[in-house]
Amino acid sequence: MIKQTNSVQAKHAPLLGLFLNGYENMRQKMDAPCRRPLLEIAPLVFGKWYYAALAQETILSPANLFALDLQRDSDAKIEYAYIMNTKAAEEQSDLEFTSEYHFSLMTYSTQKHPLVADLQALIGYCTPDRATDENGMLLEEEKKEILAQLSLRAEFYLEYLTRLAWLHGLLTPMPSIHTQRVQPASECDAFFAQPTADILFQLGESACTLASERFIEAMDLEDGIAPPDFFYHLLESNQEVDRIFIDFYKRVDVDIEEIWRTPPEKLNAEERSIVSSFLFTGIMLDKWFLTPMxxxxxxxxxxxxxxxxxxxxxxxxxSLILMEHNVGAELFTPPTYYSLTALGKELFADPDIIDVDKQQMPQTMPYEQLQAAVLQEAEAQEQELLFLTEVVPDVLSLKISQSGDADLWKIIEVGQDMDVNVLCRDLCGAFALEDMADYLLSVPDRNGFPLEYSANGSKRSLNKANGKMLQELPLSVGTTLLLYPTHSRAAYLRLEILEKGKGNPYLMYPRVTEQSPKMIELEKMDELF
Incomplete structure (x- = not known):
């Protein structure tokens, strides 16, 4: 069930509906164990969608379209934004539960600000005291209670507020035996008695310190590489996000513009490792600075x-949820550019350096006309998806296990049109086996006689896997294939065919559907970000 609060303006509903149609329709098609977690992270996904162009290479984002409409006749110093919260009925199973989406139109200004109210709610919740884990975070049951009181009911938002409260000295440990407890600091009353503008400015400074601390800890940076003022200066003007990367890497004596200009095949080992660090840096920048701000x-x-x-x-x-990985790697992706809002300008802008806002919307075009154009574009994209999902793929379900350790396994689904060579190389990588061009795949034929395949580059005089599709191999349920990554037959993978049949056109193959606890533990993604 989808609900809209009274604060949603009727004319904005079609645009907000684009998110619902896109996200909810796909969420419903995913495996049952994923559906509830996907609903829980939806508010943050909506937050990212809100700032993404609805038509390629334009500034027509929901944020800009709504601002054009809402700020035309209002106080220029208010930032209006929609937030979305979700609710799943707790008592229902993961397979069938009612989902609700609530939109709320919020106002953010130096007079009234939801984050300040939420911070007060958190401090109030910790009065007189609350139990925490060893990191000073509230326990799971209590998280649910306080989340219901916040404007944005997303776990990361609560984590962020809690870290900010600790850093700003609004929370303090309470002496207790055999347990960790937290209580409000004595300065809280004086802090919240200040004008909202002062509170926001101070919290903005603390937010820059928090970003700095997270960068230093996660990336093991030396002093001075990512100090709070590095982030503070990013609030003084509109920014190209690439420029932030350039300036950040300059601090460690790396010219990433030069690396960007170099063809990938000409990069040396050190440059390749720098390129691989971009992803992590981007996640960190987005999670601890761009998303909060x-x-x-x-x-x-x-x-x-x-x-x-x-x-x-x-x-x-x-897929990340099924494998019990951190979804942050997909959620926190940096934008291309940002401009200061009216609120940001009032609090932080440096008039000497702020440049022209590249997101300036055309005041001459009415909101309705722009919305109509965007909805037309969305309809075209919807047709593309319908076309994409018309074909029901033939899939194989395989259990992949490693020789010598029965506790290391994955169950995967692959399209039967998958290239055999690609599958073999991917499996070697997935099990951290040496990815050699000289692997050998042994496939029993109808009589049990082994047919052997190797990659095109192999010197072995065997059948070549490149260009051959899985459906061309003699595969049936119960067949076991053996994949030897190298000449040595000491380590190998067993590929057991569990099922053959029709897949789900809304799912992307290949995909992992299940893996062993030991594999999950081995693959635990670095939670530092």
Whole structure:
């Protein structure tokens, strides 16, 4: 069930509906165990969608379209934004539960700000005291209670507020035996008695310190590489996000512009490792600076010029959930550019350096006309998805296990049109086996006689796997294939065919559907970000 609160303006509903149609329709098609977690992270996904262009390479994001309409006749110093919260009926099973989506139109200004109210709610909740874990975070049951009181009911938002409260000295440990407890600091009353503008400015400074601390800890940086003022300066003007990367890497004596200009095949080992660090740096920047400053504080208004594609996004999130990986790797992706909001300008802008806002919307075009154009574009994208999902793929379900350790296994689903060579190389990588071009795949034929395949580059005089599809192999349920990554037959993978049949056109293959606890533990993604 989808509900809209009274604060949703009727004319904005079609645009908000684009998110619902895109995300919810895909969420419903995912495996049952993913559906509830996907609903729980939806408020943050909505926050990212809100700042993404709805038409490629334009500034037509929901944030810009709504601002054009809402700020035309209002106080220019208010930032209006929709937030979305979700609710799942607790007592129902993962397979069938009612989902609700609530939209609320919020105002963010130096007079009234939801984050300040939420911080007060958190402090109030910790009065007189509350139990915490060893990291000073509230326990699971209590998280649920306080989340219901916040404007944005997302776990990361609560984590962020809690870290901010600790850092700003609003929370303090309470002496207790055999347990960790927290209580409000004595300075809380004086802090919240200040004008909202002063509170926001001080919290903005603390937010920059928090970003700095997270960078230093996660990336093991030396002093001076990512100090609080590095982040504070990013609030003084509109920013190209690439420029932030350039300036950050300069601090460690790396010219990433030069690396960007170099063809990938000409990069040396050190340069390749720097390129591989971009992803992690981007996650960190987005999670601890760009998302808080936009979705939480509304000091900045980002724009990602590439529209959100729900088909790959929801599939990837579902895959991370199934493998018990951190969804942050997919959620926290940096935008292309951001401009300061009216609120951000009032509090932080440096008039000497702030440049022209590249997201300036055309005041001459009415909101309704722009919305109509965007909805037309969305309809075209919907047709593409329908076309994409018309074909029901033939899939194989395989249990992959490692020789010598029965506790290391994955169950995967692959399209029967998958290239055999690609599958073999991917499996070697997935099990951290040496990815050699000289692997050998042994497939029993109808009589049990082994047919052997190797890659095109192999010197062995065997059948070549490149260009051969799985459906061309003699595979039936119960067949076991053996994959030897190298000449040595000491380590190998067993590929047991569990099922053959029709797949789900809304799912992306190949995909992992299940894996052993030991494999989950081995693959635990670095939670540092």
């Amino acid at each position: 936009s979705v939480f504080f509304r000091f900045i208004r980002p724009i990602a010029f590439t529209p959100m594609q729900f088909y790959p996004l929801v599939n990837t999130l579902a």
